[in-house]
Amino acid sequence: GAVVSQHPSWVICKSGTSVKIECRSLDFQATTMFWYRQFPKQSLMLMATSNEGSKATYEQGVEKDKFLINHASLTLSTLTVTSAHPEDSSFYICSARFRGNQPQHFGDGTRLSIL
Amino acid sequence: ELKVEQNPLFLSMQEGKNYTIYCNYSTTSDRLYWYRQDPGKSLESLFVLLSNGAVKQEGRLMASLDTKARLSTLHITAAVHDLSATYFCAVDMIGRFPGGRYNFNKFYFGSGTKLNVKP
Numbered sequence: 016g017a018v019v020s021q022h023p024s025w026v027i028c029k030s031g032t033s034v035k036i037e038c039r040s041l042d043f044q045a046t047t048m049f050w051y052r053q054f055p056k057q058s059l060m061l062m063a064t065s066n067e068g069s070k071a072t073y074e075q076g077v078e079k080d081k082f083l084i085n086h087a088s089l090t091l092s093t094l095t096v097t098s099a100h101p102e103d104s105s106f107y108i109c110s111a112r113f114r115g116n117q118p119q120h121f122g123d124g125t126r127l128s129i130l
Numbered sequence: 131e132l133k134v135e136q137n138p139l140f141l142s143m144q145e146g147k148n149y150t151i152y153c154n155y156s157t158t159s160d161r162l163y164w165y166r167q168d169p170g171k172s173l174e175s176l177f178v179l180l181s182n183g184a185v186k187q188e189g190r191l192m193a194s195l196d197t198k199a200r201l202s203t204l205h206i207t208a209a210v211h212d213l214s215a216t217y218f219c220a221v222d223m224i225g226r227f228p229g230g231r232y233n234f235n236k237f238y239f240g241s242g243t244k245l246n247v248k249p
Contacts, residue, residue: 021172047235049236049237056244057241057242058218058239058240058241058242059173059218059237059239060239061236061237061238064236108172108173110237112235118163118175118178119235119237121165121172121173121175122172123171123172124171124172126170
């Protein structure tokens with residue numbers, strides 16, 4: 016069964032709305048969680064890495080004020096797309112890792128469509 | 131920054147044929163992963179290759195890793211339609227949070243290979 020749960024799986028909203036996506040590790044405590052973005056027919060692009068209780072580390076070119084990441088506990092990380100616009104429409108995927116030498120477990124992804 | 135190049139980008143082949151997908155990366159790394167992605171879905175883990183010379187096989191897929199050449203291959207044997215999907219390789223690199231308190235592994239993904247197996 017799934018070890019990482021991502022919610023919601025699909026969301027459509029109007030421009031200007033803020034959208035929160037949740038990522039939960041179900042069977043383990045995740046020391047590190049990752050957020051990716053994937054445009055159609057493209058690869059996954061790492062947006063940010065977060066460790067429980069610490070501020071997220073963002074990749075170059077990713078606006079931290081636009082994509083707010085909160086890793087409040089060892090089992091939950093959230094990504095909030097603030098004041099979303101159509102160009103933010105994408106497939107967002109989270110992953111979680113128990114320890115540094117363990118594989119990442121991926122969530123099912125969230126399809127975000129901004130009208 | 132680590133670069134991961136995957137070839138080919140698109141592959142259409144007949145059932146029953148063999149083919150190899152290549153994954154080259156630019157910096158030393160001892161761990162390489164292969165994933166499968168179906169349309170509209172997230173990633174499904176296929177293989178984790180942890181050392182030089184590692185070879186793993188699952189069904190019609192076999193993956194290998196040559197860390198000296200910085201090359202991994204995913205070989206498809208006697209392809210079937212059900213293998214149609216996009217395949218990604220990913221290489222990880224050690225990163226460090228600001229202040230150096232924690233290490234973490236960042237994944238760098240290849241561009242993906244879209245495989246279409248025609249019945």
